[in-house]
Amino acid sequence: MSAKLERLSLILRDVFGDALQSLVVDRGEVTIQVAASDYLRVAGILRDHADLHFEQLIDISGLDYSAYGNQAWGGRRFASASHLLSVRHNWRVRLKVFADDDAFPVLDSVCELWPSANWYERESFDLYGIMYSGHPDLRRILTDYGFVGHPFRKDFPVSGYVEMRYDPEVGRVVYQPVTIEPRENTPRIVREENYGDVGHG
Known part of the structure; x- marks a missing residue:
């Protein structure tokens, strides 16, 4: 692990403490996981804390873990992963959160923190059916308005x-x-x- 990633990991552990369900450094990337109830608060601190300063949201991805690793998954099914960048400190972090209810997955919207989240959350809603509470205009963005279901779910x-x-x-x-x-x-x-066989053309 590089000195920069080690420093970022130490700051994240120090700032969030028990709020971190996991912190993984793999292939030069830091991924932290928090509970759905802590998601919005942690996202705000990631943006505003002087030692972190993740001022830019790069992407939000929906995830369906129903058949993770080609086998049954024992945890929650739907998650959202936010990819954040700190231009000031030149480092990145992935913030992952699982929705508490598999039948009706709901997470807080981070649109007020990063306005660029708007279309990413709409895409995640459209393709995975993840609802983002507090989103200003949560409607389909890629499929037709009359479309039935969510095409990136593994059971679709x-x-x-x-x-x-x-x-x-x-x-x-x-x-x-x-x-x-x-x-x-x-x-x-x-x-x-x-x-x-090289010898036979």
Whole structure:
């Protein structure tokens, strides 16, 4: 671990103490995890504390842990990860928080702290169904307003639930149940006797 990451880790542990559920340094990145009830308070301190000064929000990502590592996951299902940058100190941190309720995931919005969170939280809501309490305009941003479900959830079918097409008789786009038949794609394997042998072309 570099001296800079070690210093950042020590400051984070000192400032947040028991509020940190975990602090992981991996591949040159620091990730901290906090409870949903502490999320907004910790985010505010990350922005305003002079020794941290994470004045810029780079991204917010939704996460679905329902089949993490290709196996059953024992913890909460939905999380949000905020990627923060301190230009002043030239370091980054990832702030991760799990929603308490898997059936109706809700987290606090950080739009008042970082206005750039607006569209990222809308994207996370649209694709994962994570609600952000206090968001000024939480509505879909990538899918159609009539879209059913959240397509980045791991239990969402690859073909979706509905498809749309232009109906010339009605003169507009119409929705209908998916007509794609599920099929198994088995790759064709070509085996040549001398494949990969340099001496045989």
